[in-house]
Amino acid sequence: MTDAQWETLLKIVQGEKVEPLPVGFIIDSPWLPGWYGTSILEYFVHDTVWLEANFKAVDTFPEVIFLPGFWAEFGMCTEPSAFGTRCVFPPDTFPHPLSVPKLIEHLDTVPIPNPATDGLLPFVIQRLKWASPLIEKKGHRIRFSVSRGPLNVATFIFGTTEFLTQLLMTPEPMHAVLSKITQFLKAWHDLQREMFPSIDGMLVLDDIIGFLSEDQFKEFGLPYFKTLFDTEVSIKFLHNDASCLASAKYLPEMGVNLFNMSFDTDLNWLREVTQNRVAMVGNIPPRDVLASGNPEMVRKTIQALLDSLSDTSRILFSCGGGMPPGVSTENILAFVETVKNYKRK
Numbered sequence: 001m002t003d004a005q006w007e008t009l010l011k012i013v014q015g016e017k018v019e020p021l022p023v024g025f026i027i028d029s030p031w032l033p034g035w036y037g038t039s040i041l042e043y044f045v046h047d048t049v050w051l052e053a054n055f056k057a058v059d060t061f062p063e064v065i066f067l068p069g070f071w072a073e074f075g076m077c078t079e080p081s082a083f084g085t086r087c088v089f090p091p092d093t094f095p096h097p098l099s100v101p102k103l104i105e106h107l108d109t110v111p112i113p114n115p116a117t118d119g120l121l122p123f124v125i126q127r128l129k130w131a132s133p134l135i136e137k138k139g140h141r142i143r144f145s146v147s148r149g150p151l152n153v154a155t156f157i158f159g160t161t162e163f164l165t166q167l168l169m170t171p172e173p174m175h176a177v178l179s180k181i182t183q184f185l186k187a188w189h190d191l192q193r194e195m196f197p198s199i200d201g202m203l204v205l206d207d208i209i210g211f212l213s214e215d216q217f218k219e220f221g222l223p224y225f226k227t228l229f230d231t232e233v234s235i236k237f238l239h240n241d242a243s244c245l246a247s248a249k250y251l252p253e254m255g256v257n258l259f260n261m262s263f264d265t266d267l268n269w270l271r272e273v274t275q276n277r278v279a280m281v282g283n284i285p286p287r288d289v290l291a292s293g294n295p296e297m298v299r300k301t302i303q304a305l306l307d308s309l310s311d312t313s314r315i316l317f318s319c320g321g322g323m324p325p326g327v328s329t330e331n332i333l334a335f336v337e338t339v340k341n342y343k344r345k
Helices: 003-014 032-036 040-045 047-060 101-105 121-137 150-158 160-169 171-195 214-220 222-229 248-254 267-273 286-291 295-308 329-340
Strands: 023-026 064-067 086-088 096-098 144-148 201-205 235-239 258-260 279-284 315-319
Touching (some): 003 315, 023 329, 032 040, 047 064, 047 121, 121 171, 150 222, 160 171, 214 222, 222 248, 267 279, 267 295, 286 329
Parallel strands (some): 023 315
């Protein structure tokens, strides 16, 4: 992300007027390798392939703010690997950690992982250390520390069904689990900021929030996300493209000031329930429109979204979720053009 793009993002979060209207997308391994023309495994394994894919994105779409920007990641495996989960890396499909359900009974004996040495985390740091001078030479900087959220990490370690069941059956041990994971994630974000002083934002991705009722979220989500986001950075960005009906009104209390939601979340409603205290990243269907549609369909959908809004401030126009596989250059350019040239009727 360039200095100018970072300043634009700060203006969006602060509610300042931005012209032309801004566009941004979360991009990572589901989209970049295929669009660049390589396999997912090649993208993970080769530093130069990873970097050149990201360079191609910023060169092809200079008007787009890519989030978090030069994301060094190993799919869903990054954080769970530090707890000892077995990680599977197929040649050209998404990697995934294999859950260890019985570990839930013994987590009290598992030490909090060290993000500087454990799992795949040191590989993330080393990739960014190698790439950072090249990224800065290109006019960009590392702006965000990144992690999956505590609920998401717990389900990767233990299995979604097992973890959610245990939340109801044995709540006290699950609080201990979430506390340990949250401590680990805070240390992971701290390490990223320590290694890369240009970081002034954090991105946390957690879709399991959408699987909880409001009361469950208040008990098992809110305290841990408040702890995680209790950090001195300018942008506190949460991604949850599952349901946010039960949790959206708590976003300001969590400390979140930038939010990427499910495509079926109405932005006017979200603005109302958060009292216009949270900037938004969205919101058209990522798969059915941005990936599967043609440029004309993209134009019509984003035009309809723009016309529906009571206010276009505090919005980074995007899709509801990360960039999915198969999105074409033509569809992205149609999105950018429509937003850039929008005039309210």
